[in-house]
Amino acid sequence: MSALISQLKDLLGPHGYLEGADAEAKAQSGWSHLGTPPIVLRPASTEEVSKVLTLCHEAGQPIVAWGGLTGLVESANVGHGELALSLERMHAIEEVDEIAGTATVQAGAILQTVQEDIEKHHLILPLDLGARGSATIGGNIATNAGGNRVIRYGMMRDMVLGLEVVLADGTVLSSLGKMIKDNAGYDLKQLFIGSEGTLGVVTRAVLRLRRKPDSQDTAFIAVDEFSKLPKLLDHMDRKLAGTLSAFECLWNDFYRLLTTEPATHTPPLAQDQPYYVLIEAMGAQQEQDTSRFEAALEEAFEKELIVDAVLAKNQSERDKMWAIRDDVGQVAQNWPIFTFDVSLPVKDMEAYVSETKARLTETYPDHTAMIFGHLGDGNLHVIVGVGDDSVQARRGVEACVYEPLRSRGGSVSAEHGVGLEKRPYLLVTRTPEEIATMRAIKKALDPKGILNPGKIFEAQPLKSAAE
Amino acid sequence: MSALISQLKDLLGPHGYLEGADAEAKAQSGWSHLGTPPIVLRPASTEEVSKVLTLCHEAGQPIVAWGGLTGLVESANVGHGELALSLERMHAIEEVDEIAGTATVQAGAILQTVQEDIEKHHLILPLDLGARGSATIGGNIATNAGGNRVIRYGMMRDMVLGLEVVLADGTVLSSLGKMIKDNAGYDLKQLFIGSEGTLGVVTRAVLRLRRKPDSQDTAFIAVDEFSKLPKLLDHMDRKLAGTLSAFECLWNDFYRLLTTEPATHTPPLAQDQPYYVLIEAMGAQQEQDTSRFEAALEEAFEKELIVDAVLAKNQSERDKMWAIRDDVGQVAQNWPIFTFDVSLPVKDMEAYVSETKARLTETYPDHTAMIFGHLGDGNLHVIVGVGDDSVQARRGVEACVYEPLRSRGGSVSAEHGVGLEKRPYLLVTRTPEEIATMRAIKKALDPKGILNPGKIFEAQPLKSAAE
Structure with missing residues (x-):
């Protein structure tokens, strides 16, 4: 070497x-x-x-x-x-095209830097997530990052119009088009988005931007039954027609953790309801949009979909609400912890959570389980502490969280990817035929297996694989 | 055999x-x-x-x-x-999940049948296009269909959550998940969407539905300068925050053709402006949304972005406006014709159209060129008649339309695909490296080349190919 x-x-x-x-x-x-x-x-x-x-x-x-x-x-x-x-030295924002609504950036550019630069053009890159200060655009693409606004703007995949990638053998695939529509042959960029650097190295991208909204409305809401959550989402999405941008759910344990000392946040609502939701809409005219937002919440009260609600009256109150949701680090109080990121059909979510908790309780009566997620996307984060971070404990907890996904057609990874950590559980979500097809693609593009080997699936096929 | x-x-x-x-x-x-x-x-x-x-x-x-x-x-x-x-016998709509907002359908289901069935659930499949009465969901997926609402809801790719595909060797890849987020390994379905049946045969899909909007506002607008079109789009998109669903442009020649006998439509606006736009928004509360829509147009007048406008006062007027846009068949008046579907950055569009027309005029002084398109998507349809449908004439016209795309990073196919027809021009839009990568994928998934051979690219690599 x-x-x-x-x-x-x-x-x-x-x-x-x-x-x-x-x-x-x-x-x-x-x-x-x-x-x-x-x-x-x-x-x-x-x-x-x-x-x-x-x-x-x-x-x-x-x-x-x-x-x-x-x-x-x-x-x-x-x-x-x-x-x-x-890719850290390749961090240039090469161009912002205001008319096309695109930004051409190098892979190593930091998400937050790109966000801030774009806002100067009265446009936004809608991707947003907690790690914005260090995460890079190339990493966001390689992992198909999600975040808080997927419900309205989609995942990173939906924001990539053009892509430049270097293949394993050094071939540069450059396709830096700015068009929303381009059906000229296979859409190769889709292969590299979310494949965790196993098929090519992203070097540049053309990102799709959106107009910067001129209004914002935010509320914290308490809900007394799980079955009301999807109804509330449906109601708000209809009434806010196209402007709903976040619908973040917090289960009671997690809400209490975030709004109780040593956490520094004051609870915006009493801590006695099973579910809390942070709802946000981004629109065009503040006054009109606020009355629409309030009317929609009013109606939700009348329909008994919500028990209580508090609206952010200004930016500072809005920031405080988001600071609660973003203070995920409080889960460290239960250290050591295991972090999960699953997705499944919303109608199966309540039963899924019950079954997971029952399984945990059986094996780990003193466990903690913090649950929150992007309900509109079918995505739950589950953070479990059992006072033990041995491999054995990890495998035990993983079984509790992943097994109940199988029968429900759920995914072991909604937005975080697979890497090494979730590799043993890929078969919960994918069939042997799918994994064999992934291997065939990998082999076609990286015949020597030099790019991020062993991530997502084993570098050498298992003897039992369907290939 | x-x-x-x-x-x-x-x-x-x-x-x-x-x-x-x-x-x-x-x-x-x-x-x-x-x-x-x-x-x-x-x-x-x-x-x-x-x-x-x-x-x-x-x-x-x-x-x-x-x-x-x-x-x-x-x-x-x-x-x-x-x-x-x-796939015509596989046309069942297997399930509509109102909570997840998904429909599971077989590939042979007719688009319009699916649309109508879904509307009964107060949901919509946003894909819409002229061929809705015969086009199938499987075909829509295999070609990544576009249509009139891409600006808001995306192309067919954005509406496919799960997919079942049969590979060339009979392997069934079944991944019928309902989740918006699923990063568990390569997103294989992306390969089959838009690959025109060359990589697998789509048999079933889980489609992402949206809430059915409760309001609709539609206007026909006249604009006197090309440069105002993207400004108008930007203005309306901002003011209508998330509800803008169509922004269809018609060049003067095309507008006149559609609103002059033998066409049966009365012109909603005088025929003396260079550009016309059909704008539509779909929202939540008719009264509020209409005043917002009117205010946005009012402001566009004040900013001198538009010369004239007429609003549909009811469904019948709305239908009449869309009937104009949809009466594309009038281009047959100029038979024989050649039909194009290109995309390019909006800022280059005016120069592109000028150059294309100049090239046509030089070779075919008596040509007709009808131009219309989905401006917000960077997509233009160009329909050219030169009184001759020989292969030689076709090649001549194709050169006029495609060559000016090269330097502008445009695509020879925005939404129609490549098939056999555009195969000779794939290199206008794709690099030899990209085409070699497409071949590598094709070879990995269909080693004997039995699926729709020779479509998109030649079945046998050219000697000059970069492979």
Whole structure:
């Protein structure tokens, strides 16, 4: 490997890599340690990425692309003998086209930086998530990031119009079109979105922007029965016609955790209801939209869909409401914890949560289970603490959370991806035929298996695989 | 082939196929003759589709899947020695889940039938297009259909949550999840959407539905300068916050054609402006929404973005406005004609149209060019008549329409697909590397090349291809 590393160093120059303690430090992300790569390569252009991959491909050298390292499923982990490829030097926002409503950005650009730059043009990139300050656009694309506004604007996949990707053998696939519609052959970019860097390395993208809304209405709501949640969503979505942008649900335990000391937030509503919802709409005229929003909530009261509600009267109150929802870090009070991100049909959600809790109670009577999620997307986050973070405990808790998904057609990953962490459970959601097809695609695009090997599915097919 | 055909007939039974004159009649679609398949297979279940493909795969027998045969790019044409596979007997609407907002349907279901069934649930499938009465859901998926509401709801791709597909070798890939979010491995369904039946045969789908809007506002508008069109779109989209559902532009020649005898429509506005726009918004409360819509138009007048406007006061007036836009068949007055469907960045559109017209005028001084399109999507339809439908004339006109796309990063197909018709021009929009990657995917999923061979790209790689 050392000859290859010398070649790569020569290629990229002194700013083009990190070694030793610098590489070590880089591999220490906020949440976890990603391994000990012998070198972290830092190419400054698509051409350099292409040359790096050409050399690695020739040598059969495995390599893992890195964005902001904010992933939650061990998808950026670097195994023994693998190199890391950081896109951090490719962070330019190359163009914002106000007429087309697009931004052309390099993969290493930080989400928040891009968001802020775009807002100056009275446009928005609707993707938003807690890790906005470190997550990169390339990582958002590689993981098909979700977040709080999926209900209105979709996931990252829905915001990518054009994509430039470097394939395993160094081939540059450049398709940086700005059009919403382009049916000229296979839509190849879809393959790279959400495939966690296993099929190619994203270097640039054309993002679809939206007009910046001029009004915003936010409310915290208490609901007394699960069955009313989808009805409330249906009601609000109809009444707010096209402007509903968030419908975030918090189960009682989680709401109490976030609004009780040591957490610093005052509860906006009494803590005695089983469900809380943070609802937001983004529209055009503040006054008209607020009265529409209030009327919709009024009607929800009359229909007995909601028990209580408080509306944000200004930006500061709105910020406080979102600060509650975003203070997910409070779950660390129950450390050690296991974090899950599942999706399933909304009508099955109540039974799913009951079954999961019953399974947990049976094995871990003293467990904590914090549940919240993007109900409109069918997405629940479940955070479980059982006072033990051994592999055995993890497997036990995973069984409780994942098994009840099987019969309900649910997914073990709504938005976080699979990485290494969820790999053992991929068959809960995918059939052997689907996994065999994924392998066939992987083999077609990365025949030597050098790109992020072993993520999503094992690098070598299992003997029992359907392939 | 006759032994295989006997096997297939035995497999599907007497209702399971058409031969001779019946097959011949079936191959005569409204627009064109699709070939003379020796047999049209009509399986009644996914299992039968799987068995058909298994037999064809073993025999290396090429086969072309058929939906409603409303395509415009020769993508359902059946070449010599190829069989046809009609999904027409698989037309059930299996389930509408009101809580999840999904419909599970078989591929052969007619779009309009599905639309009407879903509306009974106070939901909509937002896809809408002129061929709704014969186009099928499977065909809509295989071609990633667009239509009039893409600006708000996206293309067919955005409405597919789950998909069941039969691969070339008979493998059934079944992934009929109902979730908006599912990042558990590669999103395989994206491969089959828009790949024109070359990678698999769609048998069932879970479609994403939306709430049925309770209000509708529609206006016909005249605009005096191209540069005002994107400004008007921006203005209306902001003011109508999330409810703008159509922004259809008609160039003067086309508007005059549609509102002058022998066409039966009365012009809603004088015929003296260069551009006309049909704008529609779909919202929640008719009265409020109408005043918002009127106020937005009022403001557009004040900003001098529009010259004249007429609002539909009731459903009958609305229907009349749409009847104008939908009466595309009037272009047959200029028969023979060539039909194009291009997309490009909006800011380049005026220059593109000028250049295309100049090129046409140079070679065909007496040509007609009717232009209309979905401006918000960057999509133009261009219909050219030069009094000659020879291959030579076609190639000449194609050069005039496609060449100016090259330097502007445009696409030769916004929504119609490639089929055979646009195959010679794929390199205008796609790089050799992209086409080589498409071939690699095709080879991985259909190694014998039996599914709709030769569509999108040549069945055998050209010697000059980058592969």
